[in-house]
Amino acid sequence: MELDIEPNFADTNPKAGVVGQPLTRVDGRAKVTGAAKYSAEYNNVPGLVHGVFKTSDVAKGRITGFDASAAQRAPGVLAILTHQNLPKLAITPDTPEGKKAIGMGVQMGFLPLTSDQIYYAAQPVALVVADTLERAQYAATLLKVQVATEVPTVSYQDPKAKLFDPTKLTVGKTENQPKRGDAQTAFASAPIQLTATYHHAITHHNPMEPGATIAHWEAPDRVTVYDTTQGITWTQKSLSAMLGLPVDQVRVVNKYLGGGFGCKGSTWPHTILTIQAAKAVGRPVKLALTRPQQFTSMGHREDQEQTLRLGATKEGKLLALLHEKTSTTSAWDNYAETNAKIVDLLYDCPHFEAQTQLARANVMTSTYMRAPGEAPGSFAIECAMDDLAYRVGLDPIQIRLLNYAEKDPSTGKPWSSKSLKECYARGAELFGWSKRNPKNGATRAGKTLVGWGMATASYPVHSGQGNARVRLYADGHAVVQAGATDLGTGTYTVITQVAADSLGITPDKIRFELGDSALPSTIVSGGSMAAGTVSSSVYLAAQDVWQKLTKVAVLDKKSPLYQAKPADVEVVKGRLQLKANPSKGEEFAALMQRASMGDVEGIATGRYGAGYESAQAALNASKTKKDDAGEHSMHSFGAHFCEVHVDPELGTVRVTRWVSVVAGGRILNPKTARSQIMGGSIFGIGAALMEGTNRDPNLARYTNASLADYHVCVNLDIPDMTVEFIDEHDPYINAMGVKGIGEISIVGTSAAVGNAIFHATGRRLRALPITPDKVLDAMRQPA
Amino acid sequence: MNDFSYTQAATAKEATGILKDQPTAAYIAGGTTLLDMMKANLLEPPQLVDINSLPFKGIEQTKDGLRIGAMERMSAVGEHPLLVQQFPAVSQSLLLAASPQLRNMASIGGNILQRTRCGYFRDAAFPCNKRVPGSGCPAIAGDNHNLAILGVSESCIANSYPGDLSVALAAFDAVLTLENQKGKQRRVPITEFYLLPGKTPQKETVLEPGELIVAVTIPTATHAQRSTYLKVRERSSYAYALASAAVGLDVQGGTIRSARVALGGVGAQPWRSREAEKVLTGQPATEATFRAAATAALREAQPRSENGYKVELAQNTLVRALQQVAGA
Structure with a gap:
């Protein structure tokens, strides 16, 4: 029997199983008891020694020499590696050919310790290896580096900075200057014209677990790497290219990840340098970044400004949107978040145009950070829509409904599903939006001004593909495997649920293994792709098991299904039976025991997103839409509602109520999903009100690279949050109907806060984070 | 971090005696400032003298006011009924500071001696007149968003003391009892304890080498x-x-x-x-x-x-x- 279509799991007993149930994390106990092993905790690797970076004080210059005499004499020191003696790599990412060979896994086009150039502050200039961590740290302080210092360029705002128009960005398929219609002309003749500029501070992912690598050369041509990566397959491929080794000779392991938010989506210099250090000393080496080093080792969200021009009719119908973005990039990469994507597609608008400018500066390269592009882009468009609502005297929800996009304006394609109206309606109901006073600055509570704001959220369903293996044992247990990673968001749990329903056994009978490149390869846990891709792969691998067992059954004279046509057989909760006569059939265990099969294995490739939408999938959903293959625009949607209390004299802003309603396709587990949405919203509230990394305006070095001085939200900053999901059935996404919810919750979040502040005070704050100094400054201006 | 030796002192005499022989040694109580700075290579004392066993304890009413031993912890003092009743501002200054974990560790004497959070002081890669006299102050033309506007100089604009407790103590005329290496005690009003940066921002208090804070007394009013x-x-x-x-x-x-x-x-x-x-x-x-x-x-x-x-x-x-x- 061939499986010619991806069965739609959504149609197979959706209520019968554990998918969709709030299963408690299967890895929770391991985490709270300390049994869960993170990358830096494989301390039983035999002969493990420790590496520490010596980093540059200055942001620009050239290394003219080292005085390593004292460091070399320090107790326990095994090696002091610099650009002068680091073992050479087969390929480095600083040439176009190298970059191509290494692939998406390495985003950074420069590798420290391969040249004498210093391009950014705290760039590693040496790697000291010693028998203990403390001895390596101490020796690093004794190493003296001579540098010919140069004056750095600090940011795109530096008078020395030269702005340029990148024809193509380092990452992202989006053309730099998308254009629809004639936005300039449409804007010029629009009855309402709004122009505003939005600023964003540098923000850092700051996962609880900083980056760390343990590199173990098990043979001269075989290395195992325990690494804090969101994507072991990408990392494996990149490392094998740089090391000049076949892919199978590089094993990457990551069983638990303490958050990532995008900064662990690429392979960064510390990983490959640790591997080379291990080669140099002939022993396994561990290198764990310190918290300050985390700020300069794994990227950040870049400092940027966006100017949005919005043209509309007197009634508030959009006519034109023009978006310009200027941001800082590193000395060697062209990375910029593509903010324009969400501006282009969120509302029905006939004319659109976008431009991007970059400036090179002496900074570490920036990278993907939770909803790259959508998070800052939504701040601009969602504040602008709020401005438009006030301008034409409409409620903020009404202005959004007036401009509701019934199809994707950026491509003209129909949505695969869109439940945004339901999100608005349910969110408004939960929040009590109908009681909102339309007037600004009209509600007081004691000394504070109270404001309500809302914003739209959206995030694309990217295209993903990956493999999974399912081994079902005759005793009713199963091992399920995919080389995925769990960022801490619940991948272990939700995939266990999918496997349980697919195999008709309970979750406690399943062990789901992930985080090892020895397992079937799959996609990076980024771009909100993991749940959709891995769940589809596992579901299909289970179907492979059932096909194999069906073949055994129909050939087994003792089976009730003997000589049945495989296509007439179905599997319900682990029982193989005739579709036409379910009483005729048997449990898989009975069949396998009779056939002396200890276990049976299935393997499959799961696909997800518009890139893999098939004619069959479209047919499966609707028999009249067979020609729509690959023709859908796929996105999650949602709405955030926020109440703030603003103290106009002290400048403080506190979020006092929060409601998020999200339509993200099938929700595999409402408990872990709720945590995802809360986490992302808190991440966004942090970006709105307090997160920002400061770069000295002359020395281009961060002045607050610590968690004491870089503020993320504390418990007291966050009220009880209400999170709900709209039940959404999307037949085009994949076998599971899962859109993915890792990122949507930060989209629109800072705009919801900013819009609430505007409602409270009548002042529009367009520079993030909105700290007390900015509120005080705004309060001095007329409303 | 450098290698260092660690000694527990049972008496003030023993503690100050060690510093007499080893002037670059450092006292450690809660360690919440000292260890941070050692880990960042900002301080490299060859020896730590643990003073947690010193009898500078107790919160008691005296004729001069409420006397708080320097070895008491922030959390215990902040929640003490006598303090809450007589000096609400002092209690609040303690409980609004840091985190519960830090308040449970940090001593009152250590709190009074905490160091600035100026980002330039806290990163050894920057010049800083307070850390390396004469090296310059990039904060003046740099990131001074959090820094001081009163009592500053052309050498330094740091909030030398970034915390809360000493602000409340300064308001209510608290007096510190100090003990030097000769075992001699003296009393210094907290308003005279700290020094303005002037041209010597590295000199932050009137504390003499090896001198210990024994107690804080706040007059009832x-x-x-x-x-x-x-x-x-x-x-x-x-x-x-x-x-x-x-x-x-x-x-x-x-x-x-x-x-x-x-x-x-x-x-x-x-x-x-x-x-x-x-x-x-x-x-x-x-x-x-x-x-x-x-x-x-x-x-x-x-x-x-x-x-x-x-x-x-x-x-x-x-x-x-x-x-x-x-x-x-």
């Missing part, structure tokens, strides 16, 4: 009983003050008989404002009076490129704190 500590920061907890105010008022029949005012987050040291107190004393407890006091308190402010907002913020913080105490 009506204005201390009716007091509050208001702290403004970017997040609701676990952050240093952008501006704070410790205030106490003795109001009778609507007239202020005596007032105490100190500001945090804005001064090179905990900033007692006798100018504000002078404006308040004898005047009606009204917003106009409070506003005039706030203007007086910030009259000498020297804002830089990014901390100009602190003038208004500190004024408003002070007015709000006075309103809270006056019940207005």
